[in-house]
Amino acid sequence: MEWLERMNRAIDYIEENLTGDIELSEAARMACCSSYHFQRMFSFITNVTLSEYIRRRRLTLAALELQHSGVAKVIDVALKYGYDSPVSFARAFHALHGITPAMARQDGIALKAYPRLSFLITIRGADAMNYRIETKESFEVFGIEGIFRTDGDGEAPQTPAKLWEQSHANGDVKQLEARAGVLPSFVSQDLYPVNAVCSYRKTGPDTFPYMLCAFKEENSNTDGYTTVTIPAYTWVIFPSEPHQWEQFGDTIETLYRRFYTEWLPTAGYEQVDGVEFEMNGTKNGLNYIELWFAVRKI
Template sequence: MEWLERMNREVDYIEANLAGEIKMSEVARVACSSSYQFQRMFSFITEVTLAEYIRRRRLTLAALELQQDGTAKVIDIAVKYGYESPVSFARAFQSLHGITPAMARHDGIEMKAYPRLSFLITIKGAEAMNYRIETKESYEVFGIEGIFRIEGDGDAPQTPAKLWEQSHANGDVKRLESCAGELPMFVSRDLHSVHALCSYRKTGPDTFPYMLCAFKDESSNTEGYTSVTIPALTWAIFPSDPHPWDQFNETIEKLYHRFYTEWLPSAGYEQVKGMEFEMYGEKNGLNYIELWFAVRKV
């Protein structure tokens, strides 16, 4: 259960520093992973981003202090929990609690409390989760790279979804398809030519790389594209059921969620640097997805 222990140690660090600075580099050190990898796991498991969890917990504690200490100044509590001014604190406080900080001191006022999270293994339904473990030799991919902020607040395109949208609209996906080589023998013949690769190199503490990519062979035209060598790795591969296009987002989110909440905590594997592939294909006129996670035994 080392994976769960690490996740809980990370929450311990966050909780101990809610009234202070939370360093993502320290979160990564405690987690023995990258900041991006931890924040990604956190959001898929809890269905809330790490930044939002921290915001809710700080405003929960701030409300308790306002109720319990009638002499505490709002500006002091605002600064304690990371807000630069009473105005920004009041705006955030009212957004969460529906009242102003001053009103929180009154008897009978209703507010929201978000408790500390703990990570546990729970027994769920008996729905099967199909997967396979495959070891691949080194190979190369190439494609269109974007660097994104973890919270999605960077320069445009702001998210991988935006990169896909823009690349379809301007014809970049079609051009990449035309430059791709043959699919390698170790992947399904039902897969398309263009896929997505994530977290294949370090960028920054709060950013991650994401690439629309194709497999490279002797016939590929890689001019103008970013090339990446994928080292020999073991992959845990999770295929989806075939689905219509309008169910794509629901399907991929469910695969990610089940990987992090059901398979990874008890499988005896851990992720390797967070590297992932999203493979897209088609069967009998329906779409399907394969999520590839680089893993190693623990």
């Protein structure tokens, strides 16, 4: 599978550079996607962040080197695996292995090892995945835009979730909803007026855009908002079952995970630059989610 080959090439690059600088944009290029999309996809597939995987692999190799070398200085091993000082290295080493670097030399000492990842096709259960593929002409959205770092650092709000929280608290979501107008005919009328779109333009190798958005229609009032044109795409759309609000987090995470781990590796499509919509609405008095992914045939 071409998708698997790309992901494994990215892992090969990371493994080959564990003792040097790892450019996440280069790993993403090998996976044929944006840096943000690659890190997000990696997390959903493996249940660990890319940065944590790299940290674990480096500390695994560092422990092996200390244990088997017998003569390597701790400071040299620390620098080799990207740590600025023995103190920061010892702190990270203890957090993972539960012992100090010096203790790793002791005969019979227990250490943890995190092996290299490989992406494979696995046979899962027979649960059906509901989805539909639709081609839509270009349309416009407008709303409240945030630019976020893929590593979560930077000024607040640091994550899209915090942008939602802040915008609900200060009334920005209600105001955007009032400016939105009617939903266009090409979307489900069960959706709320305000939703979200991600990765719709390039912002830098380590950042991505995320917008709380409404569809721009003739009766929309876009004054003071950022407006974005979404090109014509083929979309694969995954709807959720209606659910209680307290099930929202688990429901959306399951949709994302099944897209990345079950549908994308086998469907003969690839995601286009990570462009996606998170749509929310109600059905029969319960919450409802649609995830839209821009895709193209491989």
